[in-house]
Amino acid sequence: MRQIALSRSELERLPDNYKAQVDRKIAPNEYDSSDRTKAFLPAKLWDPKGPWVLIGEGLDNAITSMHRREFRARSTFHVFLNLPGGRDATPKLASTINNTDLIKGLADKLPELPLGTQVALVRRLNVLAKSGYVHATPITQSVQLRVYRNKSMEIQFDPSRFNSQLYFPQLTDQDVFMFALNRKELSKNAGESLAPAATTFHSSIDRFMENSHSDFGSTIVAQNDTFGALETCSVCHTSGIVNILSLQSVARPLLVGESVPYLSEGNSRQNEYVTVSWKKRDYTWGYLRALWLH
Numbered sequence: 001m002r003q004i005a006l007s008r009s010e011l012e013r014l015p016d017n018y019k020a021q022v023d024r025k026i027a028p029n030e031y032d033s034s035d036r037t038k039a040f041l042p043a044k045l046w047d048p049k050g051p052w053v054l055i056g057e058g059l060d061n062a063i064t065s066m067h068r069r070e071f072r073a074r075s076t077f078h079v080f081l082n083l084p085g086g087r088d089a090t091p092k093l094a095s096t097i098n099n100t101d102l103i104k105g106l107a108d109k110l111p112e113l114p115l116g117t118q119v120a121l122v123r124r125l126n127v128l129a130k131s132g133y134v135h136a137t138p139i140t141q142s143v144q145l146r147v148y149r150n151k152s153m154e155i156q157f158d159p160s161r162f163n164s165q166l167y168f169p170q171l172t173d174q175d176v177f178m179f180a181l182n183r184k185e186l187s188k189n190a191g192e193s194l195a196p197a198a199t200t201f202h203s204s205i206d207r208f209m210e211n212s213h214s215d216f217g218s219t220i221v222a223q224n225d226t227f228g229a230l231e232t233c234s235v236c237h238t239s240g241i242v243n244i245l246s247l248q249s250v251a252r253p254l255l256v257g258e259s260v261p262y263l264s265e266g267n268s269r270q271n272e273y274v275t276v277s278w279k280k281r282d283y284t285w286g287y288l289r290a291l292w293l294h
Helices: 008-012 017-024 065-071 089-098 102-107 183-188 205-209 229-236 248-256 268-281 283-293
Strands: 053-055 075-082 118-128 134-148 174-181 194-196
Touching (some): 017 194, 065 118, 102 248, 134 194, 134 268, 268 283
Antiparallel strands (some): 053 075
């Protein structure tokens, strides 16, 4: 590992494949409600003055705790919100959530997300630098996008598409899109390295969360696996109504009796720092250091 590890400056010069792909304009830059099957990559996702607001991460009380834990901090996850009311509407919603008695709200009424709300989850690669420590890179591994389009949701079950563990309800209240990294394309042309997930891999919920799909573009289908990756979004992100329980940053802590993370605007450096800090406290860090040193 030490022989092929890159220095910090070399890692920072790796291609920003998200920006490269947006610049190529291969996919639309905005959601088109008239063509809801068309995947889009927001052009202003990382613009600090644009409509997308990056939510800050915490070390212990993380908004992407499940993703961080499942991936053992091999990636940094960034959550963005884009509300119809513009950039100023997001901190107002965050303040409402932060100041709401969510336990009481479960029996009463929880804050709702405005129709047209867009949520993005961006996963970026972390690697070991030549120093022997984890370092973030600008390489985007996946982008998941959800657009809230209906007030209520109808749970639709298809008995013909069943496995031994789960029925998968259809997301009738949201449009869902995902792009995944193809490393073969990344090495040739960073501006074409993110492909719509439906054409890249096919994965069940457990394999999706465990990152068993291939970044090299091959199709992986588990035994008895009949569910596309986008279909599994409905398992975690439906609530029967478009309220904040469809945000797992809020719903999961309530479910397991943990404190709900404080929602506020953040930045990518902050999110990278807390992810790397978490890694150093995880048991896998000891194994990794042993391999590195010996």
